[in-house]
Amino acid sequence: MYKLLSGLSIVEVSSFVASPSAGLYCAQMGAEVIRIDDRRGGLDYKRYMLTREGRSLSWENLNRAKKSVALDLQTAEGRELAVELARVTGQVITNLPTDSFMAHDRIAAGRADLVSVRIMGWHDGRQAMDFTVNAATGYPLMTGPEEWDAKTAPPVSQILPAWDFITGAYCAFALLAGLRHRDATSEGSELRVPLGDVAIGTAFNAGAAPEMLYRGADRERIGNAIWGAFGRDFLSRDGQRFMIAVLTAKQWRATVEAFGLTEDVAALEAELGVSLADSDHWRFMHRHRLFSMFQEVAERFDYADMAARLTRAGATFERYRTMFEMAQDAELVTGNPLFGPSPANPSGFEYPAPRSFANIPGREAADPAAAPFLGEHSEQVLAERLGMASGQIAALIDRGVVGTSDKQK
Known part of the structure; x- marks a missing residue:
């Protein structure tokens, strides 16, 4: 607070x-x-x-x-x-x-x-x-x-x-x-x-409703893919699902590098006659070909190895967790300065309590109140x-x- x-x-x-x-x-x-x-x-x-x-x-x-x-x-x-x-x-x-x-x-x-x-x-x-x-x-x-x-x-x-x-x-x-x-x-x-x-x-503020009016129809369902960009859930060799999000050319280059697909992507670009590095549009339009390529690589690695490669390359990703897992995660909760010690809750149950979502550098936030x-x-x-x-x-x-x-x- x-x-x-x-x-x-x-x-x-x-x-x-x-x-x-x-x-x-x-x-x-x-x-x-x-x-x-x-x-x-x-x-x-x-x-x-x-x-x-x-x-x-x-x-x-x-x-x-x-x-x-x-x-x-x-x-x-x-x-x-x-x-x-x-x-x-x-x-x-x-x-x-x-x-x-x-x-x-x-x-x-x-x-x-x-x-x-x-x-x-x-x-x-x-x-x-x-x-x-x-x-x-x-x-x-x-x-x-x-x-x-x-x-x-x-x-x-x-x-x-x-x-x-x-x-x-x-x-x-x-x-x-x-x-x-x-x-x-x-x-x-x-x-x-x-x-x-x-x-x-x-x-309307998100541009979604105007998009439907412009196209004269509704969007199709696309599962866990990101609408209008490259991104989806992938499955590692050891059964871990993780989300990849690519909204910029830098994120695209990092993701391609982490998956070791530089040459394969270049070959696909030559076949299609497009530059995937420069356009969300083409990455989205050709997402099924790309998803297949990336999933084949994901299946060769355990998640820990895949996460290390993605981190080194500077890609944007995250592993899917259950909420029970999230609530105990050291990075997300127990070691996150957003959370303070459990106050004296009316329930008598002790658990991490969030402070204000905003933080002020140089000022110490008070512990969460009950x-x-x-x-x-x-x-x-x-x-x-x-x-x-x-x-x-x-x-x-x-x-x-x-x-x-x-x-x-």
Whole structure:
């Protein structure tokens, strides 16, 4: 963690992935992020998978470095406390509906310069989740083995909720843009970010959707090959799969050298009348001939030998790993400065915890912070933010409006 956002407090009323990840990124840069949940736990509080102690590892990791306030959000009094905390704080991240008790106008009625970021489903108000917007993008119908029939083959949905995480990152950016505008003008902003728009807009930003319009049809499936360039998975003699990626002439020369195919590639260029070194286009168009040549060489070497050759030549490659392997890998995780020692996680399970993805040369990053227990900071936040006396807070706790830490539950 770095303290670049020290002094900034954000109220977060959210669940699942996109909205909590926006708050997480701000917290990892030093912001005080106060997550408000229902005192019984939000919709994602018991999200699979649970530890033996009943703690969600998903919730635990999306809420690191945050404070937790638990209120009875099924009551008018609990909802009003959430609104007042947001109003006093002045900046909010939420994925509750636009007409919910956390509506921008309701909070801004007592705070004209309120900056709120609201994650929606679709722009027209329809519900959506990562898995459903992904179905609309077209990507699942471009994914899969090359030999699959385009008309009858099933879609291949991605496992990673990528649109959620992209939306979370965009919302963190949108919040800071709103705050910068407020600093310059004293104006508040309601920034609505539909998850569906992030997905569809990204398909256009990537040039993929315009490509389909230009060609007047969809792409064919190409398996693990890289679209428009040279790259694919290859299998070594000892059964290891590894990915080769070539996007530049330098990477091409290094890969050809590592595979010992300089003369074979020159002969193919003479046969085809093209320069493979100078063009992604020709490398992609003739990928099947090239893949066959490269795979024949890969089968002659164990992966360790192949990796050594690729490294010496300066090629771009990586071995396929299971996630269980990755999580224990010395280079990727246990020896990576991104990760710090395990904090005191609510789950009681110790494992490497990531710091902010950004690092600042010359500055030491603090160790990762733990996620809170649900309601761990309820009393502290109500006292500090709303100036409530201990007796007032105790009365709210007694009536079940405010929840306290569930550490012992």
